[in-house]
Amino acid sequence: MKNIEAKNFFEKYTEQPSASFFALPQSGSSRINFIGETEQQKFVVTYNENIKENEAFFYFSEVFEKLKLNTPKIFKINAERNLYVQEFLGANTLSEIIANEGLTKEVVSLVKLTLEKLLILQKATQNKIDFSKTFEYEKYDELPIMHDLYYFKNFLVDVLEVHYHKSTLLKEFKKIAQKIEALEPKGLMIRDFQARNILANNGDVYFIDYQAAMEGPAMYDVVSFLFQAKANFSEDFKNEMLDYYFSFYDNEEEKKSLRASLKYCKLIRFMQVLGAYGFRGLIQRKPHFMGSIEQGIKNLVEFAKQEEEMNLYPELKKIILELETEKIRKKLKEMN
Numbered sequence: 001m002k003n004i005e006a007k008n009f010f011e012k013y014t015e016q017p018s019a020s021f022f023a024l025p026q027s028g029s030s031r032i033n034f035i036g037e038t039e040q041q042k043f044v045v046t047y048n049e050n051i052k053e054n055e056a057f058f059y060f061s062e063v064f065e066k067l068k069l070n071t072p073k074i075f076k077i078n079a080e081r082n083l084y085v086q087e088f089l090g091a092n093t094l095s096e097i098i099a100n101e102g103l104t105k106e107v108v109s110l111v112k113l114t115l116e117k118l119l120i121l122q123k124a125t126q127n128k129i130d131f132s133k134t135f136e137y138e139k140y141d142e143l144p145i146m147h148d149l150y151y152f153k154n155f156l157v158d159v160l161e162v163h164y165h166k167s168t169l170l171k172e173f174k175k176i177a178q179k180i181e182a183l184e185p186k187g188l189m190i191r192d193f194q195a196r197n198i199l200a201n202n203g204d205v206y207f208i209d210y211q212a213a214m215e216g217p218a219m220y221d222v223v224s225f226l227f228q229a230k231a232n233f234s235e236d237f238k239n240e241m242l243d244y245y246f247s248f249y250d251n252e253e254e255k256k257s258l259r260a261s262l263k264y265c266k267l268i269r270f271m272q273v274l275g276a277y278g279f280r281g282l283i284q285r286k287p288h289f290m291g292s293i294e295q296g297i298k299n300l301v302e303f304a305k306q307e308e309e310m311n312l313y314p315e316l317k318k319i320i321l322e323l324e325t326e327k328i329r330k331k332l333k334e335m336n
Helices: 002-014 051-066 094-101 105-124 142-157 166-181 219-226 235-246 252-283 293-306 308-312 314-322 326-335
Strands: 020-023 032-037 042-047 074-077 083-087 186-189 198-201 204-207 214-217
Touching: 002 020, 002 032, 002 042, 002 074, 002 083, 051 074, 051 083, 094 105, 094 198, 105 186, 105 204, 105 219, 105 235, 142 166, 142 252, 166 252, 166 314, 214 219, 219 235, 219 252, 235 252, 252 293, 293 314, 308 314
Parallel strands: none
Antiparallel strands: 020 032, 032 042, 042 083, 074 083, 186 214, 198 204
């Protein structure tokens, strides 16, 4: 039914019958994306019943278009605000290109270009965003941070039945939230800035799926991109790309703040991602997320072992290290 409604809306917009019209596979979102094609060009048609989410996407798209950023234009929105036609910016995500080609010279160029375009977006949007128009949170403060920490606890740790002392862990969560809330510099944080939400086309990159954006630490999106489990970049490459990103900053104090915020951005991102993998994979049984849990755990465990600051959070560190035990590996295998 949604297919027919979306197709009719698309044909009304283009004023011609579609040459082809098909739905794309869904991932973590409830949005349904279709590719609509006329004889001349392709478009993306999106159906989403979450109007608040749509409104945030429309708002950011409008601002980004005015700032000439690499994001899709919205061409038409229906009266109910649950169906819209947007620009088609390419068929291949950066995630697919990395998986198929590895770190070729061209892929490294695309990774560098992504970091450049991210910085351009961060700088261009400074003082240009009305954060009251965001989807779920205006800023990455105590509420969303605690939500992400609980996400990890509820959908991974509790599902895998890892034991811990509750009040001790929650006190540690509170300390972590305070640290993250104070991170500088701040700016527009896309939040789910990873290679599957980046399209690569004709040597350029385009950002999609930014409806959950809010104000937050600048390093968060850099970490989301370079340390994503699926890409599995080597440590040397991640460090090289971090230095490349830092090189864009002339102000030494700002550069120092960015480096200082790196460890806490890694910690919260690794935990948030594992919570999402637990929910989408262990609870909703979506294969893509099930397949990413092992690498997600590896990232978090390596971080907990290497980062001295984790000794300030002994209960959390104990839980994280337990995730790599044979008992948990066996449990994950059984749940798979």
